[in-house]
Amino acid sequence: MHSMELFWLFLTVLITAFMAFPYAVIRSKEQGVKTILTTSIPINTLSSARAQRAQRAHLNAIENLIIFMPLVFILHFNGISTTATVTACQIHFFSRFIYYFLYLFGVPYFRSFMFAVNFCSTMVLVTKLFCFYFF
Numbered sequence: 333m334h335s336m337e338l339f340w341l342f343l344t345v346l347i348t349a350f351m352a353f354p355y356a357v358i359r360s361k362e363q364g365v366k367t368i369l370t371t372s373i374p375i376n377t378l379s380s381a382r383a384q385r386a387q388r389a390h391l392n393a394i395e396n397l398i399i400f401m402p403l404v405f406i407l408h409f410n411g412i413s414t415t416a417t418v419t420a421c422q423i424h425f426f427s428r429f430i431y432y433f434l435y436l437f438g439v440p441y442f443r444s445f446m447f448a449v450n451f452c453s454t455m456v457l458v459t460k461l462f463c464f465y466f467f
Contacts, residue, residue, distance in 0.1 A: 335407075335408050335413045336413065336418040336421070337404045337407055337408060337413060337417055337418060337421045338404060338408055340404075340418070340421035340422055340424065340425050341400070341401060341404040341421065343425050344397065344400065344421075344424065344425050344428060345397065345401075347393075347425070347428065347429055347432070348390070348393045348394060348397055348428070351386070351389060351390040351393055351432055352390050354383065354386045354436070355378060355383045355384075355386040355387040355390065356368075358378060358380055358382075358383040358386075359378055359383070362378065362379060362380075381438075382436060382437075382438075385435055385436055385437075385438060386435075386436050388435065389431070389432045389435035389436055390432075392431075392435070393428055393431075393432060396428065396450065396454075399454060400424055400454060400457075403454065403457040403458065403461065404421065404457070406461055407457060407460065407461065410461075410464060412460060412461070412464055414460070416456055416460065417456070417457060417460055419456075420453040420454075420456035420457050420460075421453070421457075423449065423450075423452075423453040424450060424453040424454060427446045427447075427449045427450040427453060428450060430446050431443060431446040431447060431450060434446060
């Protein structure tokens with residue numbers, strides 16, 4: 333059975349995957365493709381501040397995905413799909429998307445606001461599951 337929450341999760345995974353490309357391209361230009369393919373390169377080895385921010389934003393997106401993904405799966409497996417859960421998943425996607433570019437271009441305060449929006453959208457899913465299991 334298809335759910336809109338799974339659709340928004342798919343889009344979130346997709347944009348998270350694409351977030352690696354900017355700093356991967358810069359890294360390959362700076363260090364060479366052979367080095368990239370043959371060695372493990374530690375974080376923060378990029379000379380460009382923007383590339384470093386892109387890498388940190390991507391890692392942050394992965395960290396958030398680790399929390400968001402199981403929540404969506406638990407909702408789906410329990411047959412929970414409401415306007416609130418779909419909207420929360422949409423907000424999660426768009427706030428992650430906006431957050432990435434704000435991080436990339438070094439906009440600190442609005443970036444923090446988008447992080448808070450993202451956190452609240454995740455808490456909507458947590459609250460829905462909490463109510464499902466305990467009430």
